[in-house]
Amino acid sequence: MNLKPDIVVLPPSWYVGLQTRFIATGTEQANTMIVLPELWNEFFRRASEISSIAADGAFFGLSDTPESRQLERRHPDEGIYLASAQTSQGAHLPPDMNRWSIPGGMHLKFEHHGHVSKLSGTITRIYDEWFPNNTAERAQAPTIERYDHRFDPFSDNSMLEILVPIRMG
Secondary structure, eight states, X not given: OOOOOEEEEEXXXXXXXXXXXXXXXXXXXXXXXXXXXXXXXXXXHHGGGOOSBOTTOOEEEEEEOTGGGTOOOSSTTEEEEEEEEEXXXXXXXXXXXXXXXXXXXXXXXXXXXXXXXXXXXXXXXXXIIIGGGSSEEEOSSOEEEEEOTTOOTTOTTOEEEEEEEEXXX
């Protein structure tokens, strides 16, 4: 994998979807490959309930800390994940769904090429290899996974984008 990201500036945006807790990749109790596929399956069963979905057809996985979502942390390596669609600011919020607003700003855009089961390796490399060797610092905002027409959950030739919020050090 090539760890040469593009720098992009995202506008403020809103996402509506289903939220769950997970134990982070690269930790002994990591459960992302169990919890997140189940969440995405449920999200796609209910996606038609979301109004004002952005027209580009992409879906988004957002990762954040419990504290940033005003939730109590239950495990030291816990994160919060939202399987979602981008919407307008005032889009209707279906029952049992969550709305996240993202302030926008500067992001590193990495590409993951390959089967989705190898995504955790890409994420580990971003944080363990790219960040220690560069001056950018991770900003306090959700990491965004962007799944568009290039993504195929069953293919080794799949591609998705990982957008990591940064501030320059």
